[in-house]
Amino acid sequence: MSGCYLRGIRFPLGADWISQGAPESESIAVAASTPMPTFALGRRELRLDLFRGLALWLIYIDHVSPDRLTWFTIRNYGFSDAAEIFVFISGFTAALVYGRATFEFGILIGAARVLRRVWQIYAAHLLLFVFLIAEIAFVTTISDKPSFYIQEMEVGEFFRQPDVEMIQVLLMRFRPLNMDVLPLYVVLMAFLPLILQCSRWHRDLPLVLAAGLYILTLHYDLHLSTFPDGFWSFNPYAWQLLFVFGVWCALGGAQRLSPVLKFSPTFWVAIAYLGAAFSLTLTWHFPFLERLLPGWLVRLIYPIDKTDLDILRFAHFLALAVVALRFVPGGWAGLKSPWVQPLILCGQHSLQIFALGVALSFSGYALLTETNAGVGLHVIVGVIGILILYGVAGTCAWYRSKMSSLARAEAISPTLTA
Numbered sequence: 001m002s003g004c005y006l007r008g009i010r011f012p013l014g015a016d017w018i019s020q021g022a023p024e025s026e027s028i029a030v031a032a033s034t035p036m037p038t039f040a041l042g043r044r045e046l047r048l049d050l051f052r053g054l055a056l057w058l059i060y061i062d063h064v065s066p067d068r069l070t071w072f073t074i075r076n077y078g079f080s081d082a083a084e085i086f087v088f089i090s091g092f093t094a095a096l097v098y099g100r101a102t103f104e105f106g107i108l109i110g111a112a113r114v115l116r117r118v119w120q121i122y123a124a125h126l127l128l129f130v131f132l133i134a135e136i137a138f139v140t141t142i143s144d145k146p147s148f149y150i151q152e153m154e155v156g157e158f159f160r161q162p163d164v165e166m167i168q169v170l171l172m173r174f175r176p177l178n179m180d181v182l183p184l185y186v187v188l189m190a191f192l193p194l195i196l197q198c199s200r201w202h203r204d205l206p207l208v209l210a211a212g213l214y215i216l217t218l219h220y221d222l223h224l225s226t227f228p229d230g231f232w233s234f235n236p237y238a239w240q241l242l243f244v245f246g247v248w249c250a251l252g253g254a255q256r257l258s259p260v261l262k263f264s265p266t267f268w269v270a271i272a273y274l275g276a277a278f279s280l281t282l283t284w285h286f287p288f289l290e291r292l293l294p295g296w297l298v299r300l301i302y303p304i305d306k307t308d309l310d311i312l313r314f315a316h317f318l319a320l321a322v323v324a325l326r327f328v329p330g331g332w333a334g335l336k337s338p339w340v341q342p343l344i345l346c347g348q349h350s351l352q353i354f355a356l357g358v359a360l361s362f363s364g365y366a367l368l369t370e371t372n373a374g375v376g377l378h379v380i381v382g383v384i385g386i387l388i389l390y391g392v393a394g395t396c397a398w399y400r401s402k403m404s405s406l407a408r409a410e411a412i413s414p415t416l417t418a
Helices: 044-063 082-106 107-144 146-152 156-160 162-170 180-191 190-201 205-220 236-262 264-285 287-292 293-301 310-326 339-348 350-370 375-417
Strands: 002-005 007-013
Touching: 002 350, 007 236, 044 082, 044 339, 044 350, 044 375, 082 107, 082 180, 082 190, 082 236, 082 310, 082 350, 107 146, 107 180, 107 190, 107 310, 107 350, 146 156, 156 162, 180 190, 180 350, 190 205, 190 264, 205 287, 236 264, 236 310, 264 287, 264 310, 339 350, 339 375
Parallel strands: none
Antiparallel strands: 002 007
8 A cells, every 4th residue: 555654654545535625745644553534635636526516506506496497406306406415525525624634733723724614604604694685685676576585585584673683693593595504514514623533533433423413313303493483494413414424434434435336236226226216206296196106105204304314315315426426436537528627616616606606596586586487598597697606616716826826926936035
């Protein structure tokens, strides 16, 4: 096994997933003598960016045209949707990016870096809230059905008593429709240092604890409340299982699962499950097919709850992952294709693109609603929105590149003048 040395300790390399954002000359892993996970750092793992970018596009499409364009996403063809992809990859990449600081420099340094990111996500959430409320207020002033948008976006309480509701906004206990993912991300990321610390004690401990909390959540109905009398649409007590699973995979779990994933029957079981899920979802859109389902099966599987991440949704995501990894293996030549670069670029700037996508989706939704648009305009609005997301992602990449070049030039300049 190849490896590198850091502070006199040899670290094994060679994991299938590669850490994002690290310079190509860097290579870090974890000491084999401790129950810590294996890192493999080098070039950026573009598959993570590709699938995260795809999730961001799907989320935008599902929000901007929930009745028409969702037939072009995975939402209507199985139990899970883009939210599972986004949360899993968020856990995976968070472990790669912040696990290094935690394992190399200690829990305090790692926690400081994580909390800095938590603050960025929280600030983005507040900025998105202000922008979205402004959009809703503008649309209600020009529409002949203002109450429709207020009810649809679930902001009636805010417009009735903004002084009280603003405190709840800061506490993440009030937010408009489609603004549930970032608060979930804030909570999950806040616990990342503890998850990483548990993995230092034993590599499987975080996943065991996450599974235990998930079971307790379902049994005792653990949840976080919203103001005045609701609950979080994405229950952190349940969705943490998917996030921690992503962390566990990044810290060596994916390597250990590799033989199972490459086992041919695993692939065909995943295909069979996806087919069964698709057949079942057909009954949601064509009710007459529901009569073909045996009563015991209906009682067994329903409700397939998104709020508490039903186990069937989790299994559906796993099946999708198995199939995706079969067709997009490590080193896949298609990652260099210009056709997938827009997805990769959006995935590399996920926070900005997610927030922009939510803001754009309401604008597009309002336009389509006000004009009673047909399928053609739905497609045009969807395509234009994706082009805007791609353009902003490209601008962010250009700005980051220029700032990196400037920083390198400033670092070299004193040496040249000395």
